[in-house]
Amino acid sequence: MRIATWNVNSVRLRLEQLGRIDEALRPDVLCLQETKVSDNLFPHDAFTALGYAHVAALGQKSYNGVAIASRRPLTDVTTRNWCGREDCRHLIATIDGLEVHCLYVPAGGDIPDPEANEKFAHKLAFLDAVTTWFADQSGDGVPRVLLGDFNIAPLESDVWSHRQMLKVVSHSPVEIAKAGELQTSLAWLDAVRHFIPPSQRLSTWWSYRSADWKSSDRGRRLDHIWVTPELAPRLVGAEIFPESRGWQPASDHVPVLVELS
DNA sequence: ATGGTTGCACGGCAA
Numbered sequence: 001m002r003i004a005t006w007n008v009n010s011v012r013l014r015l016e017q018l019g020r021i022d023e024a025l026r027p028d029v030l031c032l033q034e035t036k037v038s039d040n041l042f043p044h045d046a047f048t049a050l051g052y053a054h055v056a057a058l059g060q061k062s063y064n065g066v067a068i069a070s071r072r073p074l075t076d077v078t079t080r081n082w083c084g085r086e087d088c089r090h091l092i093a094t095i096d097g098l099e100v101h102c103l104y105v106p107a108g109g110d111i112p113d114p115e116a117n118e119k120f121a122h123k124l125a126f127l128d129a130v131t132t133w134f135a136d137q138s139g140d141g142v143p144r145v146l147l148g149d150f151n152i153a154p155l156e157s158d159v160w161s162h163r164q165m166l167k168v169v170s171h172s173p174v175e176i177a178k179a180g181e182l183q184t185s186l187a188w189l190d191a192v193r194h195f196i197p198p199s200q201r202l203s204t205w206w207s208y209r210s211a212d213w214k215s216s217d218r219g220r221r222l223d224h225i226w227v228t229p230e231l232a233p234r235l236v237g238a239e240i241f242p243e244s245r246g247w248q249p250a251s252d253h254v255p256v257l258v259e260l261s
Numbered sequence: 262a263t264g265g266t267t268g269c270a271c272g273g274c275a276a
Contacts, residue, residue, distance in 0.1 A: 009276085010268060034276085036269065062269045063276095107276055119275090151276095208266035208276090252267075252276080 001072075001096065001260045003029040005147040005223055007104070007205075007253035011035040011067065015046045017247055022050045025241060025257050028071050029095055031102035033149045033253075035065030042067070058088045066091040066102045066148070082129045083122060090130075098231075098260075103130070103148035112172035120169060123151070127178040134185035146188060147225040149253060152179045155193070157201050158221035170220055188226035191258040195238040205253045206245055213245060225258045234260045 004027040008014045011032060022030075035042070035057065042057040052069035056077045059065030065088050068074060074093040082089065089104040106126050109119030134146075152175045156162035165171035183190070196202060203219025210216050227235065236259040244254050 013268075034268090038270090041270085062274090109275085208268095210265075249267085 001029065001098070002027045002257060003031070003100070003145060003147065003225070003260065004255050004257040005031045005033070005102070005149070005225060006255040007033040007149040007223060007251060009034045009036070009251040009253065011065075012037055012041075012043055013249060014251060015043060017244060017251075018046065019050060020247070021241065021244060021255055024243075025239070025255060027257060029100065030069045031091075031100065031147055032067040032069070033065070033102070033104040035059045035067050036062055037065060056091060056093055058091050060088050064088045064104060066104055068093050068100060068102050070095050072096055080130075080133070082126050089126075097143065099142050099144045101144065101146045101148075103146060103150065105149065105151045107151045108169045108175070110169060112167060112169045112174065114174075123169075124174065124178060127175075127182055131178070131182045131185045134182070138186055141230070142228075143231050144186065144228045145225065145231070145258075146227075147223075147256075147258075149222055150179065150224050151222050152176065153220040153222055154179045155198050155221070157198050158203075160201075160203075160218040160220070165220075170222060183226065187229050189229060189232055189235075191225045191227050191235055192221075192238040192240070192256060194232075194235055202240060203242070204240055204256055208252050223253055223256045225256055227258070227260075231260060236261050 054070040057067040080090045106123040108123035111117040114121035159165040204223035206213035206219040241255040
């Protein structure tokens with residue numbers, strides 16, 4: 001099973017690119033974030049045409065929105081609302097016995113201080129809530145995949161400059177600690193770093209606000225695929241698809257994919 | 262220190 005995640009930043013604007021990504025990566029399951037569309041306007045036909053017969057979408061106008069497209073049937077499709085908000089950030093489905101969690105963590109605004117910045121406080125509270133919920137399911141033996149835009153670059157090699165990024169939202173020590181707690185909740189394994197060692201710089205996102213994303217290369221690894229430990233023997237490979245950052249019009253995030261036997 | 266860009270049921274907000 002090839003399972004991918006991509007923050008599309010508007011699914012309707014990226015339909016042609018979805019076809020190119022489908023062709024290049026051949027995912028069996030494609031999880032999307034920031035679809036930015038209400039469910040009645042979701043472009044189901046485009047996914048059907050690409051061979052994704054099973055699609056679950058949970059969206060809203062303008063902001064957020066998650067979706068899971070699959071070649072194989074989806075069962076037990078559900079969502080979770082965190083911090084008392086119905087903001088379409090978590091979609092869950094079972095595919096071939098695997099519980100798949102498509103997650104879009106709040107970005108957290110500009111100031112990495114929960115006292116000064118309500119959005120950052122929300123991000124931390126969101127991570128706490130998800131962590132507690134997963135920890136409560138520890139030991140149930142369900143194989144799980146947690147993937148999406150976590151809006152955190154946890155490792156030094158996940159940012160262009162560890163020192164300069166410590167005071168920037170996505171790489172602040174408090175967020176990195178929260179990501180660590182979430183990872184501990186079910187002993188999640190970072191499937192991408194399982195194959196590409198921490199010594200190697202990786203990015204899945206490059207800001208729009210740079211004249212030349214490629215030459216400046218100040219990217220961050222914000223998008224992740226984690227698996228529960230019982231899936232470790234089934235990990236076959238992982239890849240990031242930076243090529244799509246150069247397409248027009250580009251999402252600021254690129255796809256990440258893991259293959260499981 | 263500041264401003265840089267994109268997307269959205271079109272215009273201020275979120276990223």
